[in-house]
Amino acid sequence: MRSTLLTLHAPALARAYYCTGQWRDDTMYALAARHAAQRPTAFALRDATRRLTWSDLVSWADGMAADLAAAGLRAGDRVGVWLPNRVEATVVFLACSRNGYVCTPSLHQNHTVNEIATLLERCAAAALVAQVGYGADGARQDIFSRVAGLSAMRALYALASMGTPAPARKETRSFPAPDARPEFKTDPVVVPDKVVYLAFTSGTTGQPKGVMHSDNTLLANGRAMVADWGIDADTVLYSLSPLSHHIATVALEQTLVAGCELVVNDALRGVSPLDRILETGATYVMGVPTHAIDILSEMERRGLHTLGAVKTFYMAGSAIPIEVARRFLALGIKPQNIYGMTENGSHQYTLPDDDLDTLVRTCGKACAAYEIKIWRCDAPDLEAGVGEIGEIGGRGACLTLGYFDNQSATERSFNAQGWFMSGDLGRLDREGNLEVVGRSKDLIIRGGHNIYPTQIEDLAIRHPNAFKVAAFPVRDDRLGERVCLAIIARENCAIQPEEMLDHLFAAGLSKYDMPEYFLLLPEFPMTASGKVLKRTLVDQVREGLLQPLPVRWQAKPSPQEA
Known part of the structure; x- marks a missing residue:
């Protein structure tokens, strides 16, 4: 396939990444298909009511890919996903990787129908998979009638909330059944450098930008984390973050690389995330410090002294309070202190054998797929000294391929030396560990x-x-x-x-x-x-x-x- 999206993909850099093994020939779909072939009955994905094996997951993704192709989608077309934490969101993601479409999953529950319509129009989405009534004003506004007339839109899929019958609407298609067995006219796209993911930034400091990633830029991060933290097929990975957020994408990357089971945070009414962590036998939990604070607080109220089988607790998105990290260590749980962005993934993190001071004070060192330097705040093209606070800049195999349809934002994100400038402030200690001080804004x-x-x-x-x-x-x-x-x-x-x-x-x-x-x-x-x-x-x-x-x-x- 030939990509029609303008990106920062550079052949010379690509060759270097392939030579080091950070980029490989596998797409995200190809990894899932390999697990399905080698371990078809092993569990891959779980929400509150469904638990899919690798064979189930790949078969369902094949059915979705076939239906999107039948609707007229071409390689490079964008597919929006506006769903709560349910397995269909991952099915769509893998279908996009299979056929060369671009999955756009960062449509959040707190968005309104008009906001979603604006984002879909901005990225010229050709398809939308959404749940009826979902979103900030979904009970009053209808997303399907709102976006049906968008110029690029060719397919709408309306999912009912769990436990209710699928809605019959003239403008929507039926989401393929899990047991559908499509007959494909085309083989899977085997180009891991294509854009597969377009995520809008959360917009805490301004208008969201569309971050583009390929299979390889995503999987480079997942491969590094799996290797460094010993994630394997026996891991049960529980993502507290919504599937619309990049942390959940990092969870999916690791799941595909390791072949482990991913559990999404889809607790039924009256069941807390803590209950689900204990019930599912999760060994590795991913979220933000707010999640950790809430879980520790509930454990304290309930008099619990262990967090089930959990061995590692990933925290990213904001600085980890030192007291939170200390409390996890006291429970025998290693806090994984993470720093990263949608643009470059979870590229900076502590390691299992780091000492207490490193774990609670820093975000450790950059992974194999990235490198960072600290640049002077008053002169961002000049490197700061050891221990000096400056802006964190980076480059590497897990870096974004640019901002969708936004040349000026892409250009402004790099300094004259070609390093991506994060907008975050930090400093490196003498061991090379990063201490994040905060956002420059x-x-x-x-x-x-x-x-x-x-x-x-x-x-x-x-x-x-x-x-x-x-x-x-x-x-x-x-x-x-x-x-x-x-x-x-x-x-x-x-x-x-x-x-x-x-x-x-x-x-x-x-x-x-x-x-x-x-x-x-x-x-x-x-x-x-x-x-x-x-x-x-x-x-x-x-x-x-x-x-x-x-x-x-x-x-x-x-x-x-x-």
């Missing part, structure tokens, strides 16, 4: 002094009554910005502002970095993937919807002064 500048929110958050979460925390800027006419610390307290607990400030000082926070506003909230605005929407907090304070309490830390007099 999250940096709070108070009267010319740089304050890093993650440092405040890391210390604040250690307070025994703090459940979740978020530090963000509040505009100030004189100083530009001041720090506001928002807190969700533990159940039946309270935190007084002065108490928190004293805690921060005792924990080592500089008096120059102290919060000057305090908010006690019942919940935070969150993205679909579990990240705190600090931009929304900033807007709510500016608009007067939230009114933080002004606070000021004052040093306590010494006994001699008292």
Whole structure:
């Protein structure tokens, strides 16, 4: 097949990646088909009501691929997936890999019908697989009638929610049955360098961009993680992140490389993720720090002292509070401290034999499929010194092939040396481990002094009554910005502002970095993937919807002064 998408694919780089084995001749579908041929009855994929073997999964993907082809889709066409965590989402992904289509799964539950329609129009989607009534306003708005008239749209598939009959609609096709046995006129596409995945960024700092990946750029990350952490066919991998988020894609990569079972977080009503982790015998759990905090809190409430068979807990998407990592270690669970982006996957992580300090303080070293350098904030084409804070830049086999239909955004993402600039701030220690300080856009500048929110958050979460925390800027006419610390307290607990400030000082926070506003909230605005929407907090304070309490830390007099 010949790709019609404009990408950053470079033949010279590709040859180098193939020579090192980071890129190979396998597509994602080809790996699944190999497992189906070698271990047809081994379990591959599970949601709340279905458990598929590798043979079941590949057969169903074949049926979906045949139906998309019958609808007139061509190689390179985009297929949108707007579904909750159910096995059909992965079936569609593998069907796209088989036929050379581009899967677009990053359509989240908190999107509205109009937002989904806009994203589908932006990527000229040729097909959509969606669940009836899903989404922020799905009960009032109909996605199928809304997108049926899009110029590129050729096929709509309407799935019913679990336990209800499939809807009969004139504008939609029936999703192929699991036992369908199609007769193919074409063989699977065996080009692993084609674009197979288009994910819109979560947009916590602006308009989402369409990130393009090939089978190879995705699998390079999965291969490295499987090798470094000893993931094998006996692993039971539980993804707490929704299938619309890139963390779940990293979970799928590892599943396909290792041939293990992937369990998606699709708990039935009244069943918690903790219950599902225990029930499924999960050994490897993937999510964000918010998931970890919630699970540890539920374990504490229920008096549980073990997390079933779990040996490893992956955390990415935001900085891991040190206290969370310590609590997992006390349970005999290795925290996998991850740093990455949709653009480059989970490329930076700690290793099983790292010492306590490395595990809780850093994100370890770059995997074999990536390399990073720290670049000066004031001169992004110049490398920063050891220990100096700067912007994290990287390159390698798991890097995106660019932003879909957005040449300017693609160009702006690289410095003059050809390194992809993450927008995140960090520093390398003398062993080469990365300490992420925060996003450059999250940096709070108070009267010319740089304050890093993650440092405040890391210390604040250690307070025994703090459940979740978020530090963000509040505009100030004189100083530009001041720090506001928002807190969700533990159940039946309270935190007084002065108490928190004293805690921060005792924990080592500089008096120059102290919060000057305090908010006690019942919940935070969150993205679909579990990240705190600090931009929304900033807007709510500016608009007067939230009114933080002004606070000021004052040093306590010494006994001699008292």
